[in-house]
Amino acid sequence: MTTRSDSEAIPRSRLTLVAIVGGAIIILSLLAYVALDRAMRNAAMDEARSVAAADAAILAEGLQSELEKFSLVPLVLAEDPQVRGLVSGDSGDVATLNRRLEELAQQTGAAAIYLTDARGTTLAASNWRLPTSFVDSNYGFRRYFIQAMDSGSATQFALGTVSRRPGLYIAQRVDDGESKLGIVAVKVEFDALEASWRKATSGVFVTDAEGVVLVTSNPAWRFNTLRPENAAKRDRAADARQFGLASLPTMPDLTSPSSLVGTSLIETEQPIAPNGWDLHLLADPSPRVAAARANAQLVLLLGLVAVALAGAALFLGQRRREARAEAEVAERTAKLRDQLQQANRLATLGQVTAGVGHEIRQPVAAMRVLAENGGKLLSAGDAATAKENFGTIVSLTDRIGKITDELRRFSRRGTAQPRDVALREVVEGAMLLLGDRIAQSGAGVVLPPGEDLAIRVRGEHVGLEQVLVNLLQNALDAVGGDGRIVLSITRDGEKCLLSVRDNGPGLDAEQRDSLFQPFATTKEDGLGLGLVISQDIMRSLGGDLVLARADGGGACFVMAVPLA
Known part of the structure; x- marks a missing residue:
């Protein structure tokens, strides 16, 4: 027989096995993640180096092209007859x-172009108009002048003696046979190039053959040296003349994580001929490494993502079914609301039909009499009076047309899009439909002044008219034969308030509490839906229908409509 301790040992052993298997899976997953992470990091670093090398080559090619462009300027000018004539001793037209040099500098973008004689004194310069003009300044001490006079051409990067701005001096000797007459020099400044580098790269700088930083995206690096071990061998006086510094600072180690940059950068070098310069591009591999790590994590979490996607699909499917059901309910509700509003309009038309028929019968009878009289007048030769009769007939037909148009519009099914409506159209339409009932009831109806009726609101004509007709009918029922109904219009911020006030008995507290509830009515034959439907119409138009007063002095209902 199995004992209790044996039965407890079996589940415990299973739990142990599950724990071991789970732990093994976790360890294997972590090992796989570490291996995948390392492989993807190495691939990202290789890709970053490859991209950096390509970028460095592009930057170097751009700088090389710029230098070659400026190198042509002194070569061409050295052969210019006017230049040769001036350095030969012919004063000419300086x-x-x-x-000419000024225009050429503007066209090429050179900082300065100038001509010196064999002793280094400047005879003509592109900056001759400026306070920093080179004219009459002597540059015989400059290395580029000495080397150009000796070998024919030379270049030197240095600070300007007057402007104190760094730039590259490109010099070409002017010869006349065996005679060395002077040099033509171009100074090139790299402000625009350095600004574009600052926007495009993490860091880039150019060093000369001795490792001194000349052109750089970071001005703080300029004239730093990559070879501090050679500092003791440098000519401090020459450095002071050329760079403005007797002791050149050491370039920081930008590829170390502990450097000022705060991350390990990749440095790529690209030689630039013929100056013995090297372009150094610093690239930040961290975005690619971060992307590689993210990809490794993504691979590890694919299983969880798949499960999550399946759960999300189930959830979204459920939500979609619920949304579809809600949409169907909303559509059915909208149809029912439209049908209810249409039924209310038709019921209202049924109530006013008799009065509208009377409004039409009277003009028709008058038209018949006028037409008969018109025929008799024509037979009697009284054409003028007959013409007046016929004009009256035309005006009566216009009135009948207005009444029938209003009936047709009021009974139309469906809701039009909101538009700008003048309140005069709404009030006059309601008065057309209820004119006969108002006249027979004996009640007095006071309309708003013309300037108020001209106010335009944002609404739907038939809906607004339906609400106003309902309110006027309720007011007529309340006031009886000698009552008074006042329509008034006021502005309230962005809303227009159309009030219908009567002097009837008003409403008690119980009636006020249930006023806008379905099937609550004070009429024996009423359904209690008129005010509910009217309030729904107003709210659908962005407004509202409220009871402003219901005391013993009568009731006042207010239609709030957005102003146009």
């Missing part, structure tokens, strides 16, 4: 040459 002003014309100054202007």
Whole structure:
């Protein structure tokens, strides 16, 4: 027989097995993640190096092209007859040459173009108009002048002696046979290029053959040296003349995570000929590495994502079914509301039909009499009086047309889109439909002044007219034969308030509490839906229908409509 301790040992062993298997799966998953993460990180670093090398080549090519463009300027000018004539001792037209050099500098983007004699004194310069003009300044001490006079051409990166702005000086000797007459020099500044580098890269700088930073996206790096071990061998006086610094600072280690940049950067070098320069591009691989790590995590979590997607699909399916059911209910509700409003309009038309028939019969009878009299007048030769009769007939037909148009519009099914409506159209339409009943009841109806009726609201004509007709009919029922009904219009912020006030007996507290509830009515033959439907119409138009007063002095209902 199995003992209790044996039966308890079986589930315990199963739990242990599940724990071991679960732990093994977790460990294997972690090991797989570590291996995948390392592989993807290495691939991301390789890709970052490849992209950085390509970017460095593009930047170097751009700088090389810029240097070659400016190198052509002194070569061409050294052969110019006017330049040769000036350095040969012919005073010539110096002003014309100054202007030529000025225009050429503007066209090429050079900071300065100038001509010196064999002793280094500047004879003409593109900046001759400026306070920092090179004219009459002597640059015989500059290395580029000495080397150009010796070998024919030279370049040197240095601070300007007057402007104190860094730039590259490109010099070409002017010869006349065996005679060395002077040099033509172009100064190139790299402000625009450095600004574009700052926007596009994490860091880029150009060093000369001795490892000194010349052109850089970070001005703080300029004239730093990559070779601090050679500092003791440098000519401090020459560095002070060329760079403005007797002791060049050491370039920070930007590829170390502990550097000022705060992350490990990739440095790529690209040589630039013919100056012995090197372009150094610093690329930040962290976005690619972060993407690689994210991809590794994504691979690890694919199983969980699949499960989550399945659950989400079930949830969304349920929500979609619920939304479809809600939409169907809303559609049925809208149809029922429309049908209810249509039934209310037709019921209202049934109530006013007799009065409208009377409104039409009277003009028809008058038209018959006028037409008969008109025929007799024509036979008697009284054409003028007959013409007046016929004019009256036309006006009566217009009135009949207005009444029938109003009936047709009021009975139309469906709701039109809201538009700008003048309140005069709504009030006059309601008065057309109820004119005969008002006349027979003996009640007095006071309409708003013309300027108030001209106010335009944002609504739907038939809906507003239906509400107003319902309110007027209720007021006529309340006031009896000698009552008084006053329509007034006021503005309240962005709403227009159309009030229907009567001097009837008003409503008691119980009636007021149930006024806008379905099937609550004070009439023996009423259904109690008129005010409910009217309030629904007003709210669908962005307004409202409220009871403003219901004391012993009568009731006042207010239609709040958005202003146009």
